Amino acid sequence: MSRRYLMCRPTHFAVDYTINPWMDPTAPVDVERAVAQWTTLYELYLSLGHTVDLIDPVPGLPDMVFAANGATVVDGKVYGAQFRHPERADEGPAYLSWFARNGFDVHAAKNVNEGEGDLLLAGEVILAGTGLRTEHAAHLEAQELFGRPVISLQLVDPRYYHLDTALTVLSHDNIAYYPGAFSPGSQEVLRRLYPDAVVATAEDAAVLGLNAVSDGDRVVLPSAATALAGALASKGFQPVPVDVSELHKAGGGPKCCTLEVRGMTGPERSEEGA
Ligand code: ARG
Numbered sequence: 001m002s003r004r005y006l007m008c009r010p011t012h013f014a015v016d017y018t019i020n021p022w023m024d025p026t027a028p029v030d031v032e033r034a035v036a037q038w039t040t041l042y043e044l045y046l047s048l049g050h051t052v053d054l055i056d057p058v059p060g061l062p063d064m065v066f067a068a069n070g071a072t073v074v075d076g077k078v079y080g081a082q083f084r085h086p087e088r089a090d091e092g093p094a095y096l097s098w099f100a101r102n103g104f105d106v107h108a109a110k111n112v113n114e115g116e117g118d119l120l121l122a123g124e125v126i127l128a129g130t131g132l133r134t135e136h137a138a139h140l141e142a143q144e145l146f147g148r149p150v151i152s153l154q155l156v157d158p159r160y161y162h163l164d165t166a167l168t169v170l171s172h173d174n175i176a177y178y179p180g181a182f183s184p185g186s187q188e189v190l191r192r193l194y195p196d197a198v199v200a201t202a203e204d205a206a207v208l209g210l211n212a213v214s215d216g217d218r219v220v221l222p223s224a225a226t227a228l229a230g231a232l233a234s235k236g237f238q239p240v241p242v243d244v245s246e247l248h249k250a251g252g253g254p255k256c257c258t259l260e261v262r263g264m265t266g267p268e269r270s271e272e273g274a
Helices: 031-047 091-101 136-146 184-193 202-206 226-234
Strands: 004-007 051-054 071-074 077-080 105-107 119-122 125-130 150-154 167-171 174-177 218-222 238-242
Touching: 004 031, 031 051, 031 218, 031 238, 071 091, 071 119, 077 091, 077 136, 091 105, 119 136, 119 167, 125 136, 125 167, 136 150, 150 184, 167 218, 174 226, 202 226, 218 226, 226 238
Parallel strands: 004 051, 077 105, 125 150, 218 238
Antiparallel strands: 071 077, 119 125, 167 174
């Protein structure tokens, strides 16, 4: 199925601070390579028949490439992000103002939440991570705004600091996830709701293989996640591997670079920054 995404070119990409265990400011980052890998991902989405809007990158916001964290968009309603770390604070208003300029119904958040990093639409419900970045109060806020049940899940491993590093929504009724990233109770919730889920290995998780983007059929995932690709294929999904090694240095992958824009009719797509 064709989707609409918002992305941000990594023009100002860098790893200058550490807000997750993957980030090492002493390791060199190749910005040109990051841009090339990002461009491959962008062109891949177009070739799969998706629509991709672009937001202008802001100097001084090296993590702005991770568009998934910029907001949560469901039924044309935009729930703004409010970042936990001051280093990323200015990204929230930058994304919210893009949505306002493009005619969306925007809502600034009252609680800390990092957009689709932690709030993932799965069919009728929203699966929501907490414990490391997004506050539980934001789950309640999202439930009220979207009028959809929010299922709170406790993240317990700092390497999997956002829900989208540990869980991928594959279709309206199935997911892939790495149990070790969740508290025992949350693992039980996931087993109960998704008995047929793809359970990823520790190796798949450690290459951020679950930071994947599914359109219901095709699943774009980091090329290093080879076992996960096989497991997805055996469940009837088509794995589409991409090399995102440079963005991985900031703890990111394909999903982090991709904010899904759902349920908006009307305004023309923006060519900002194209
Ligand atoms: N360096 C960023 C951070 O730690 C990476 C964000 C990745 N985004 C994501 N959706 N998981 O906030």
